[in-house]
Amino acid sequence: MLRNGTGTGPAGDLTSPAGTGTSNNVGSTAEKASGGGRKPRRSPAPGPDRPFLARLRRDWPLLLMTLPAAGLLLVFHYVPLLGNIIAFQDYSPYVGIADSPFVGLSNFQWLLQDQSFWDATLNTLSITAFQLVFYFPVPIALAILLDSVMWPRLRLIIQGIVYMPHFFSWVLVVTLFQQMLGGAGLVSQILRDHGGQGFDLMTNPDTFLMLVTAQTVWKDAGWGTIIFLAALAAIDQNLYEAAAVDGAGRWRRMWHITLPGLRPVIILLLILRLGEALNVGFEQFFLQRDAVGREASEVLDTFLYWRTLTTGEWSYGAAAGLVKGLVGLLLILVANRVAHRFGEQGIYKRS
Amino acid sequence: MTTTTSARPARPRRPARASGAGRPSWDEPPSPAGRAVKGLILALIAAAVVFPVYMVVLTSLSTQETVTRAGGLVTVPGELSLAAYQELFAGGVVTRAVVVSLAITTTGTALSLVVTVLAAYGLSRPGSLFHRPLLFMVLVTFLFGPGMIPNYLLVSSLGLIDSYWSLILPTAVSAFNLVVIRAFFMNIPGEMIDSARVDGAGEFRILWRIVLPVSKGVVAVIGLFYAVGYWNAFFNAVLYLNDSAKWPLQVVLRQYVLQGQSLVVGQASDTIAGRPLPPSLAIQMSIVTIALIPVLLIYPFVQRHFTKGVIIGAVKG
Numbered sequence: 001m002l003r004n005g006t007g008t009g010p011a012g013d014l015t016s017p018a019g020t021g022t023s024n025n026v027g028s029t030a031e032k033a034s035g036g037g038r039k040p041r042r043s044p045a046p047g048p049d050r051p052f053l054a055r056l057r058r059d060w061p062l063l064l065m066t067l068p069a070a071g072l073l074l075v076f077h078y079v080p081l082l083g084n085i086i087a088f089q090d091y092s093p094y095v096g097i098a099d100s101p102f103v104g105l106s107n108f109q110w111l112l113q114d115q116s117f118w119d120a121t122l123n124t125l126s127i128t129a130f131q132l133v134f135y136f137p138v139p140i141a142l143a144i145l146l147d148s149v150m151w152p153r154l155r156l157i158i159q160g161i162v163y164m165p166h167f168f169s170w171v172l173v174v175t176l177f178q179q180m181l182g183g184a185g186l187v188s189q190i191l192r193d194h195g196g197q198g199f200d201l202m203t204n205p206d207t208f209l210m211l212v213t214a215q216t217v218w219k220d221a222g223w224g225t226i227i228f229l230a231a232l233a234a235i236d237q238n239l240y241e242a243a244a245v246d247g248a249g250r251w252r253r254m255w256h257i258t259l260p261g262l263r264p265v266i267i268l269l270l271i272l273r274l275g276e277a278l279n280v281g282f283e284q285f286f287l288q289r290d291a292v293g294r295e296a297s298e299v300l301d302t303f304l305y306w307r308t309l310t311t312g313e314w315s316y317g318a319a320a321g322l323v324k325g326l327v328g329l330l331l332i333l334v335a336n337r338v339a340h341r342f343g344e345q346g347i348y349k350r351s
Numbered sequence: 352m353t354t355t356t357s358a359r360p361a362r363p364r365r366p367a368r369a370s371g372a373g374r375p376s377w378d379e380p381p382s383p384a385g386r387a388v389k390g391l392i393l394a395l396i397a398a399a400v401v402f403p404v405y406m407v408v409l410t411s412l413s414t415q416e417t418v419t420r421a422g423g424l425v426t427v428p429g430e431l432s433l434a435a436y437q438e439l440f441a442g443g444v445v446t447r448a449v450v451v452s453l454a455i456t457t458t459g460t461a462l463s464l465v466v467t468v469l470a471a472y473g474l475s476r477p478g479s480l481f482h483r484p485l486l487f488m489v490l491v492t493f494l495f496g497p498g499m500i501p502n503y504l505l506v507s508s509l510g511l512i513d514s515y516w517s518l519i520l521p522t523a524v525s526a527f528n529l530v531v532i533r534a535f536f537m538n539i540p541g542e543m544i545d546s547a548r549v550d551g552a553g554e555f556r557i558l559w560r561i562v563l564p565v566s567k568g569v570v571a572v573i574g575l576f577y578a579v580g581y582w583n584a585f586f587n588a589v590l591y592l593n594d595s596a597k598w599p600l601q602v603v604l605r606q607y608v609l610q611g612q613s614l615v616v617g618q619a620s621d622t623i624a625g626r627p628l629p630p631s632l633a634i635q636m637s638i639v640t641i642a643l644i645p646v647l648l649i650y651p652f653v654q655r656h657f658t659k660g661v662i663i664g665a666v667k668g
Contacts, residue, residue, distance in 0.1 A: 068469060
């Protein structure tokens with residue numbers, strides 16, 4: 001490692017005049033030892049205690065790299081975040097945000113008195129609850145099943161198959177379901193051919209909850225196994241061996257080793273799901289709203305769209321969106337605190 | 352390169368059971384009945400995914416007579432024909448939609464990947480200038496989204512309504528993807544990067560020459576995520592594109608297949624007195640197949656990287 005020493009520093013620093021006091025070979029804590037170390041003033045721990053300009057000189061390429069993404073997030077995330085101010089206004093696009101009159105909380109008052117808002121909320125929550133029972137366990141069971149396949153080739157093939165629908169669009173998934181379960185779909189067709197009666201699950205509001213859950217299972221349950229498979233792979237195999245030697249059968253080993261091993265991941269995902277209780281997906285419901293009707297299929301996001309974007313009541317829609325976002329944030333924070341209480345890690349660590 | 356393997360995120364090796372090995376010796380083999388039940392369940396699960404796709408593709412390739420005889424989706428291969436595809440690609444709505452979707456997908460994926468990889472590297476060194484506030488800025492987007500209405504107002508005030516950029520720019524950076532790549536970058540041994548720096552390489556060069564070559568898998572997977580996102584983009588197009596001539600494939604798919612609207616394809620050969628006919632089932636299923644094809648094509652190449660890089664990165668991130 002004698003080749004370079006400090007002779008040629010990082011490209012960016014070559015142009016800067018010498019004598020800034022800091023070495024050119026900066027930027028990493030692990031670097032030391034190798035670089036010749038001619039300059040006595042090279043600080044061993046590059047960090048906040050260095051002068052700002054020196055750090056800027058060292059890190060500007062990193063900042064430059066981060067800039068485009070930061071800019072995009074700033075414009076397309078943070079600016080509209082500020083745009084939520086119209087929730088407190090009587091906003092009109094012809095007047096603009098700056099000149100629209102402030103109306104306090106009246107948009108929120110309307111919202112809370114709006115029956116269709118509460119209907120949408122109720123629909124959303126019942127879909128979340130239903131899927132918590134009938135969707136959430138599916139990837140866990142599927143992962144355990146896949147993990148028990150001992151022939152690696154076969155396992156890889158099945159994994160490849162069950163992951164795939166995750167990459168299909170909702171338009172595609174709904175279309176496929178329509179072709180299978182719709183009025184002219186395959187199943188009704190077979191039933192009719194055998195003298196039975198056809199049916200149309202795609203337009204039946206009573207079975208809509210089951211239909212959307214089945215769609216979600218079909219599309220995402222396979223993909224959902226990935227995280228559980230990773231957790232399963234991390235379980236110490238010696239535990240299984242010890243249990244087997246002690247005479248524990250297959251099912252007891254699953255109950256006493258596999259499931260406890262999955263516990264942190266299960267709790268983490270449960271928290272994430274609860275934090276997302278108000279998000280059940282948008283396109284899936286948007287696409288099927290016409291077919292099954294508003295009563296069964298209106299969720300908060302579609303409510304937002306139909307109630308505001310199609311009518312131009314921007315302020316009202318922003319208020320509804322803000323309420324949804326804030327309640328969602330609150331749910332995540334609460335769920336995370338609960339996780340900490342149970343001694344689990346949660347989505348962010350306690351600092 | 353031996354470094355390739357060493358740069359993968361290290362996982363505690365599982366004792367006893369390497370991923371390829373079969374049943375460990377202490378495990379009693381399952382009963383034949385249990386084995387049969389398991390096999391049956393697995394076969395049913397696989398069929399539930401494969402069968403609908405198979406029927407759609409088969410129907411799209413069948414002649415009109417075969418479809419009529421089947422009375423709907425074709426399950427048993429009969430006479431095959433490419434007529435539906437020839438009709439769709441003779442120009443018209445679907446041809447245009449495919450071109451639009453391909454253009455948006457390639458442009459968007461390239462832009463997203465470049466921006467995301469750069470930022471992931473830029474944020475991969477704790478202690479660098481503004482590292483914490485910038486990372487915080489990215490992570491906050493996980494917790495709280497701005498909402499549909501302000502998004503729409505922003506896009507419209509930027510004059511992007513009816514512009515294809517409205518389907519690219521708002522979704523160009525995904526915080527999740529960024530964090531996954533960043534986690535992977537941070538697992539690359541520091542010595543590799545340091546020795547390059549000692550050799551005089553700048554950050555861009557290090558990223559291009561050292562970091563990216565060992566990160567092909569994770570970049571491929573994230574690229575797939577982005578590409579699929581753009582290819583599947585549906586609602587943003589409904590929201591931001593009023594001009595139906597600009598519609599991407601997913602919107603066309605919904606219009607003509609899900610809602611069964613009439614479709615002008617080809618050189619108006621299928622119109623009667625200027626009125627377009629409703630599309631035949633074979634044509635509808637060809638549109639579905641076209642929407643499926645890119646996913647089916649790219650997917651196998653990327654699949655093997657899924658568990659390796661991405662998930663581990665996601666769990667750690």
